[in-house]
Amino acid sequence: MLRLFNTHEVRKSTELEGIWDFEMEGNDKKYRMMVPGCIEQHPDFLDKRGAGWYTRKINIFNDTNVRLEFKGVSHTADVYFDGEKVVHHYNAFTPFSVVIRDVKAGGHELKVRVDNRFTPESALHVPNDYYTYGGITRPAALEEIGDVYIKNVHFKSIMSENGWKAGIKITLANISGGEQTVKLCGELVPDMIYDNDGNRIDGKKMAIGELERSITIAAGEEYVFETEVSFGDVLPWSSDRPNLYFLKLLLSKDGEPTDDLIDRVGFREVKVSGKDILVNGEKLYMKGFNRHEDYATVGCAIPLQLMVQDMDLMQEMNANAVRTCHYPNDERFLDLCDERGMYVWEENHARGFGLERMQNPNFDGQCRACIDEMIENHYNHPSIVIWGILNECASETKEGREKYATQYAQIRALDKSRPTTSATCRHLTDICLDLPDVVSFNMYSGWYKDVPIDETSNAEIEWIRRSGGENKPIIVSEFGAAAIYGYRDRAHCKWSEERQADIIRDNLEVYMNDDDICGVFVWQFSDCRVTEEEWFATRARCHNNKGVVDEYRRPKLAFDTVKEMYGKYRK
Structure with missing residues (x-):
């Protein structure tokens, strides 16, 4: 399952989930491995770093063009079709695809070489405070497409005095050797919409006349067009009422359907107004968690049922937001956030880099590709309300500032409809606070340093105001403490569940009663x-133990503390 809904009704799509042949380089043994999955799930590869090969046979029943889509391969992928390399991709956390023309009916071989080693060529996947697993870790699919196909659609909702509008941008691709003429049409179809009491209701689909047109595309070219459409009294998306609609696009030729694309959208508008973040004109206070894609027995290849469990637990604690630390997330989880009304801060992939790592020759290009792929593929999710970059990187340096400025500019060129931010830990030295729309800081008062939380927070905010953050929203993007599940201590010593709960409670008492702060994110879920x-020396068990649940999702004492505090304040 690539998404939580069908993205095609015309285009034939075959998911590649299942058991694949697998060989690890340097090992003659043959394996059968699950896709999606992590190689670390196998007893022979519990802590393996290396390159390996996934192989499977596929059958095509008619001559066609093939589009292969991979939602995530960790961390470097080389894909071969019938022995020919067709695409190379770097980054475990962003999707990629490739089109193969003129594939004949019959049997074919698909091979994927994966590599999760830390090498000089890998600027973003490095030893870090989370684990870089290996394998085809997210879903994959094989699609059969015609000469012209719908490559992508972007949907930007706009709130106006006369109701809701949307800017729609569609990209079509002609992969044939000749000119092609097709007809395009589209419609908006209710998926999940609710009345004022929260009950699911039916709605009416509506044709989108502005999309209906005949289009001629030259050989090997793409056709891009944008239009603005008025939708009137559709129901808006919000945390309380996450109303969702299907945007359905259809291509036809000589009256016969040839291709389609379905995405799910919501009508909501995000703006920054002074010290506030507004969603649909109302102030937003984010009560959130930082969440890594990691589970004890499956690594980062988390199945949908465990994603749902995570969502259920976070919402039981009265959370309304999640930060995808520190990389773009599996799109099924974003679909789930859309459905559950969970606000999302999604960020690119770079965490805790000093200047030396930021000056890796591949850093800029790999960051640029990550941002491009994140926004290109996740643009339509109404739950995403903030784009983030470069968590705890060298924002105190002139060279670092240039990289922050470049990445903010890239995001704004791709999407002006969402605010930007970055979580800083360069306290009193950061020189980049004037660049983002929202200022965010990570502060572990009571854990790494036993300091007064209120005095430390006030000093931080005063410095932010003097250092480029005046009249900007402020988010506490990380705070918390570590605890070993099951370790109790009547004296509430550090690493005990009691001390973790105390520190989180004390921090929330300060932050959630401060009108200068518009959101808090517990580190971590x-x-x-x-x-x-x-x-290893600073992380007991080679785990980051600051979760309010452990890696098996067993709640610690802090679970009920967060539930109480998130339910008590900022309702």
Whole structure:
């Protein structure tokens, strides 16, 4: 399952989930491995770093063009079709695809070489405070497409005095050797809409006349057009009422359907107004969690049922927001956030880099590709209300500032409808606070340093105001403490569940009663594995143990503390 709904009714799509042949380089043994899955799930590869090969046979029943889509391969992928390399991709957390023309009916071989080693060429996947697993870790699919197909659609909702509008941008691709003429049409179809009491109701579909047109595309070219459409009294998306609609696009030729694309959209508008973030004109206070994609027995290849469990637990604690630390998330989880009304801060992939790592020759290009792929593929999710970059990187340096400025500019060129931010830990030294729309800081008062939370927070905010953050919204993007599940201590010593609950409670009492702060994100939702390299000495069990649940999702005492505090304040 690539998404939580069908994205095609005309285009034939075959999911590639199942058991694949697998060989690890340097090992003659043959394996059968699950896709999606992590190689670390196999007893022979519990902590393996290396390159390996996934192989499977596929059958095509008619001559066609093939589009292969991979939602995530960790961390470097080389894909071969019938022995020919067709695409190379870097980054475990962003999707990629490739089109193969003129594939004949019959049997074919698909091979994927994966590599999760830390090498000089890998600027973003490095030893870190989370684990870099290996494998085809997210879903994949094979699609059969015609000469012209719908490559992408972007939907930007606009709130106006006369009701809701949307800017729609559609990209079509002609992959044939000749000119092609097709007809395009589209409609908006209710999926999940609710009345004022929260009950599911039916709605009416509506044709989108502005999309209906005949289009001629030259050989090997793309056709891009944008239009603005008025939708009147559709129901808006919000945390309380996450109303969702299907945007259905259809291509036809000589009256016969040839291709389609279905995405799900919501009508909501995000703006920054002074110190506030507004959603549909109303102030937003984010009560959230930082969440890594990591589970004790499946690594980062989390199945849908465990994503749903995570969502259920977070919402039981009265959370309304989640931060996808520190990389773009599996799109099924974003679909779930859309459905549940969970606000999302999604960020690109770079965490805790000093200037030396930011000056890796591949850093800029790999960051640029990650941002491009994140926004290109996740643009339509109404739950995403903030784009983030470069968590805890070298924002105190002139060279670092140039990289922050470049990445903010890239995001704004791709999407002006959402505010930007970055979580800083460069306290009193950050020189980049004037660049984002929202200022966010990570502060572990009571854990790494036993300091007064209120005085430390006030000093931080005063410095932010003097250093480029005046009249901007402020979010506390990380705070918390570590605890080993099951370790209790009557004296509430550090690493005990009692001390973790105390520290989280004390922090929330300060932050949630401060009108200068418009959101808080507990670090973190669940314990996660970290790389032994560079981290074993400061992370007991080679895990980041600051979760309010452990890696098996067993609640610690802090679970009920967060539930109480999130339910008590900022309702």
